[in-house]
Amino acid sequence: MPDLVRREDFDGWVQLTLNRPDKLNSLNVAMFEQLRQHCLALAGETGIGCVVLRGAGQCFSAGHDLGGIAEGETPPSRGWHSETLRMLEKLPIPVVAAVHGHCYTGALEVALAADFIIASETARFGDTHAKFALTPVWGMSARLPRRVGIATAKRLMFTAQMFGAAEAVRIGLAEYLIEEAEFETEIARLAGQIAAQSHFSHAANKRLLDRSDAQPMDAALQREWMDGEGRGPDMHERIAAFQTKSS
Structure with missing residues (x-):
């Protein structure tokens, strides 16, 4: 099986990359299975001071693979996706979601499981569950209001509006905005700074x-x-x- 979530080790920190660039890193059961295996491995490791979660190619992720939903994909158990993201969230290591390009719906739920989000100026966010007559099951209703407040969470979920990095920073969804040309450098700088602490x-x-x-x-x-x-x-x-x- 190809590396749908690719791991790279640096000096004291790890980068996990969602790796279906030809599908805009759309999320399916196989990708979640690999993410889960990485979480299990990292939970038992020492010497890792930061985990960066990002996407390959054009974006972080366009969200849950709608083709999989339409075909009736079957996860291993009820709540399995949510459980996997809780495993990511509970890692005894700081987890940073580094978002560029699309980060919609299921992808936003994945990013919200990180300790915080940094955003390239190209980042675009949104929760489109309501657009497709869906409700969240991966953690949106629990994590989004904790991050941005209940009224803002309701507005985003009710309108299904898309918004950019500057607005994400303004409402507290992302911590700060990074110029695209500096994105790679800033990821390494921030991860190294976090990993250098106890x-x-x-x-x-x-x-x-x-x-x-x-x-x-x-x-x-x-x-x-x-x-x-x-x-x-x-x-x-x-x-x-x-x-x-x-x-």
Whole structure:
């Protein structure tokens, strides 16, 4: 089987590329199966400080393969796609979705499972479930309002409107916009910066943030000091390196 999700390893970080460029990286069961296998592998690895998820060719992904939907594709189990994206989301490693070109509907659900999104100036987003008389089952109704707010999520889902990178940044869907000519350079710079920080802290902080999401403030604060994992095994080494550099 071809590499529908291609893995590349760099200095402390990994790039996963959705790899059906001839089909605009449209998402099918086989692609999700490979994404799932990569998630399983990464969850058990050490030494990886960042994962970048992106698309090959012209875009991130045009969304769920409508041909597969029409043909009645059968996932291995009910909720399997959603479960796979939760596996991506719960990796003990920061995950960044780097979006260029199309990122529609199912593809947006995939990108939302990343910790955050960065967007090339060419990026185009939208949720078109309502256009095709569909409802989300991969996480849109749970993740989109957490990212942009309930009213904005409703507007995007009800109108099925397309919008560009600048609007994605304005509403908080994407963190920042990158000129297309700088996209590759910025991906490597950002991934390297994240990977250079403590991997212990990344894993612990992701767990804290996941537990406290949408909790009342007092409960979230209590969980932070009660369940926080404190000092990592590389703390002394990092402090010593900083002091040596500063002196």
